[in-house]
Amino acid sequence: MPTSRRTVLAGTGALGASIAFSGDLSELFAGTAFAQEAGRSGYGPLVPDPDGLLDLPKGFRYRVLSREGDPLRSGQGEVPSNPDGMAAFAGRHGGVNLVRNHENRHTAAIRVPAVKGITYDPMGMGGCTSLALDRRGRVIGEQVAIAGTSTNCAGGPTPWGTWLTCEEIEDRAGTNGYTKDHGFIFEVDPSDPRRTGAVPLTAMGRFQHEAIAVDPGRGVVYETEDAFDRPFGLFYRFLPKRPHGGLGSLRAGGRLQAMRVPGVPDLSSVQETGTSFSGVEWVDVPDPLAQSTPVRLQDFGPKGITHAQKLEGCYWGGSCVYFVSSYARSREGSAADHFGQIWRYEPAAGRLTLVVVFGPGTDVQLPGEEPDNICLAPSGGLMVCEDGAGAQHVFGVTRRGEVYAMARGRQNLGTEEAPEWGEFAGVTFSPDHDTMYVNCYTPGTTFAVTGPW
Template sequence: MSTTRRQMLARTGAAGAGIAFSGALSELFAGSAFAAGTGYGDLIKDPNGLLDLPKGFKYKVLSREGEPMSSGEGPVPTNFDGMTTLRGRRGTRHLVRNHENRHNGKIRVPAVDGITYDPNGMGGCTSLHLDSRNNVLDEHTAIAGTAVNCAGGPSLWGTWLTCEENEDKAGTNGYTKDHGFIFEVHPTDTRKLGGAVPLTDMGRFQHEAIAIDPSNGVVYETEDAFQKPFGLFYRFLPKKPLGGMGSLQAGGKLQAMRVPGVPDLSSVQETGATFDNVEWVDVPDPLAKETPIRLQDFGAKGITHSQKLEGCYWGGRSVYFVASFAKSAEGSAADHYGQIWKYTPSSKRLTLVIVFGPDSDLQLPGEEPDNIALAPSGGLMVCEDGEGAQHVYGLSRGGEVYAMARNAQNIGTPEAPEWGEFAGVTFSPDGETMYVNCYNPGTTFAVTGPWKH
């Protein structure tokens, strides 16, 4: 769908929400204990101009950019992005939140002694400690001195793996250290992990998200490279699998996915397309000392690329990853408005599960899926990162696409409205609260209501 049509729908108040897609949603949710799940009705315009939700739902603003943190370290940084919920003590929970600040970021993550990697890096993570009623008990810096912290993923032992979507080297843009790494973050004090330690064996590239196989500790990683050749899909084989906090610092082996005969995933357009011959190839130089990994020599068979690899999560026996879009005008083999892929390690099988619009119904305004999370209903919640109006939309197990939230914060003008993307959707351990970020202006919401379980 063209940007012009998206913006027209937004300006005329079109209520259609979600996305047009084709595919087998049942594959995504096999084995779920939850019910099929359906939508929650039309979105109701928020009189406060922050967040539109269905009837019966309400939100609470937990944090806003520029407001003082309770720690006294400084103002809340800008550019809210990926986020996770981690269990705390006595029924509390922690939200660990990325800040995708570049070298010229508006409000940096405060540089705090013992947890700052590069004093000239403006990105990092903040952590919110919440009680069971979503009251903020504390807000503080969790890691600082990193760059362009985009997404990441939770570990299996109560920490957050934050990913730098950046590969600037020391001396570029004022940085004093190389960037493009994954860092492990503790929700209360990252000093418990030795401070801001880059997990160098996991590769230096434009990281997006990760997911961990709970059976063996293998970490899967997506790369969101902006120019052709586009990013790769990786797996990391740790020397100390499932070793707990800090174990990833022991290192391991980084490999990239090769699908024989498929140099570009965008060329695959048929849902259900399956490849049983997936190969994993050792990365020649994970630190990319001279050459970015996606440009390195993987042999005569080459390697498999994809534009805009984004969200990544583990479900059942498989890892799922999102390609947000592909545009032939930018160098992709074909065009699409989003794909969800499934890789099953036990069978070495890769399957294209869903292809997103726009062919089936041009009235639906959604496109470009980004961050993704399992919902209490057993379906998915997907953050939209496109043009025009921005939604969190749900995909039910039964195949329904519905709006869950719409950003009402206009950062443009009345004549030419603009809305910041959503990011970091995640749920509380009891499934009763959806947490989500508005990227700009940075806002973290807690959404409660009649969730279907």
């Protein structure tokens, strides 16, 4: 069986933090664009930032691209609160187009400004903004990309260069002041938002969406659901009628299905890495619009359906889709406890495998729990946004399973005696792999990190 690996992080900003991993992380990167290993377990200790924003290893530097409350360069209003999921696309003349979610609920401090032609529900305060960067990484444009949505948590890029932004909510019209139903996926063109407008992709389901990943060969879209209460969320696939149609093709509709693992009603009950299940079934969702009953509560037949707590990150690698269960807590209704899992589904074989288990190596109050957004790193490993207690880090994980601190947030939201830090979100890399972009959720800040990757 795969062996356990543990690294205790030492040095400024990470003393005492630890993560335990079970599983063989090298298999996560087989067939992906990042095929080489850095040959080291990180980039050294974090250096305290004299400006009190972001600690990084020696040789790395950051640039603040955008801050909550600053004016948008488009003149459309202020930079909204709560930046979350994010992706980077190739822009003009060697530049980058960065699209960024804002997980604003109806109580948001700074809403995404409503803009004619790209606003879904005037009472929705969430949405996306996009930044245009030149080849030197300088911001040359910043605008609203979609408005009038709510609780835009994560999403994912498409093979044709758009962003699918996901609403992590299922409020109906008339709830919390909304004038339209919410809980949808929307397609966003980061370079020209008016091409996509604000049209909900209703066939892809109405539920508490988290993230998506597209199979570039088959065109299938995989979706995670981060439900807040029992029964927990489901793992879905969407079979589009036009699987390779490009921009706007998902509006043509398709079939939404949920994953059933025979004999496994709750994925948290599986604890041993390498455990594999063949014969995974996909069951049609009876009512994707959840007109009377939330999808996860609908009748999937006598065999039921497979649930999991906190289904979050999702990405495509090689010939497989990987998805994250951020944690499971038996006191909240899960079958068992864990501090994070990564699952792999192989469509060709119909096989699901638990490949990685996260967990704190010392104290559950220390960093190392609740992996949230993840992405592949240029070194051939993972970057993981931690969403746990205490200090907040972006952790790197090498292909050998060694863990290191890549960044630590320094913006104290509390007091000197009782400090608090905002979580990281939306970690992603530029198309040339030279720059890491990441958001601090609170106070809303978008960073660009460069250095000897």
